[in-house]
Amino acid sequence: MEHYDMTVHEQHKGERIDKYLTAVEADWSRTQVQQWIKEDRVLVNGNAVKANYKVQEGDAVSVHVPEPEPLDVTAEPMDLDIYYEDQDVLVVNKPRGMVVHPAPGHLTGTLVNGLMAHCDDLSGINGVMRPGIVHRIDKDTSGLLMVAKNDMAHESLVNQLVNKTVTRKYTALVHGVIPHDHGTIDAPIGRDKKDRQSMTVTRENG
Template sequence: MDNQKIQISEEQKGQRLDKILSLINEEWSRSQVQQWIKAGNVLVNGTASKANYKCQEGDSIEITIEEPEELDITPEDIPLDIYYEDADVIVVNKPKGMVVHPAPGHTSGTLVNALMYHCKDLSGINGVMRPGIVHRIDKDTSGLLMVAKNDMAHEKLVKQLQEKTVTRKYNALVHGVIPHDAGTIDAPIGRDKRDRQSMTVTDDNSRHAVTHFHVLERFRDFTFIECQLETGRTHQIRVHMKYIGYPLAGDPKYGPRKTVDLNGQALHAAVLGFVHPRTEEYLEFEAPLPAYFIEFLETLRIDR
């Protein structure tokens, strides 16, 4: 059982308890925090509270995180494209179409199923459904992910994500021709009230989000860009590019009604860099664009 304590600062006073806790750790979702509060695992000044409690400066918050249950996800012999592996960390290049971790009703064919077959030792911090998972990319986004093999590695990698020291660069193809060569999108992201399965730029129950981008190549109706994440919010690049009027090509959720058929958004996690949790050496990896992405860029070059 893991106990964590925090004290509410002047900047945090007046905010909801569940919101504050969900902002502390990128891996703690708002719904997960609310479950902990409902179960009595979060104490405010030694007393159980409600999710909508408005915190006061100096409040002492104690969070009790239960030990993860014994893993019951079935290991599956699914090939992995491994870029790096040692006793602490494994870096994989996830293919488009693969879900990162199991969820209710979807417990097979995921990256986690493949990892559990490949290596028996994965960190247990994220519990039964997400062993080893430090960060995620969407099902139809391809590219590099770092996975923790033990709790020490997990905690240190998550800390780097929180401190914004992890290098994460993505290649994306967007609708429209971006006239400027580079830009920064600094806009908070939260749940869309009209569609709880989607995210949107909003000031309501949102989290700080920053995406930097620069143009790699322009076409007649599209722009090929590189995005660098400063934060790692759900669907961040997809939401931010839609927000500035250049939605991702092939994106069924955030793209225009008439978009190209690419079986999902044209988005690839191309570069991943981090400090090794044990050796403290900086490691950086780069994965080339998948074949479908390269082929579509070639058709655009011909058309241009």
């Protein structure tokens, strides 16, 4: 475990503690810092604080950074269809039939297994079973996925999705005789009352 001690200077007075820490330590992401705050790893003047605490000039801040949790995912060399890659992100085309990340019943053969063999610098924000995964698509859906190689890139991509500055489009392939050239499918989807593991069309909570 690494230990950091710092003193708040005047220019940061009034900033939220999570914003302050990401400002003084560029390698830390806000999501990461907020998790440490929840775990009482961030102390101000010897006391645990909440993420909305506003620092004051002269505050003594201590941060106990936990050791990185070892990845428990088997790296499997795969012929990944990578559309783009740089030092921060990569965009990969996931084929139909491939699960994105390991889960009970799918511990191998997932996209994450292949990514682990392709590069060893994936973000850890989503935990040890989903390194680098910013968003996902279903097993039987093919398409492009953005993958983060570090936590700062991960947080930036998530913010872009939340703020809708990244556009996602889906194409549905159908077969049979379609009597209309265009139309609207109004079928709200919600949790199935009879099977909580499944989703269904429901107007009650869809």
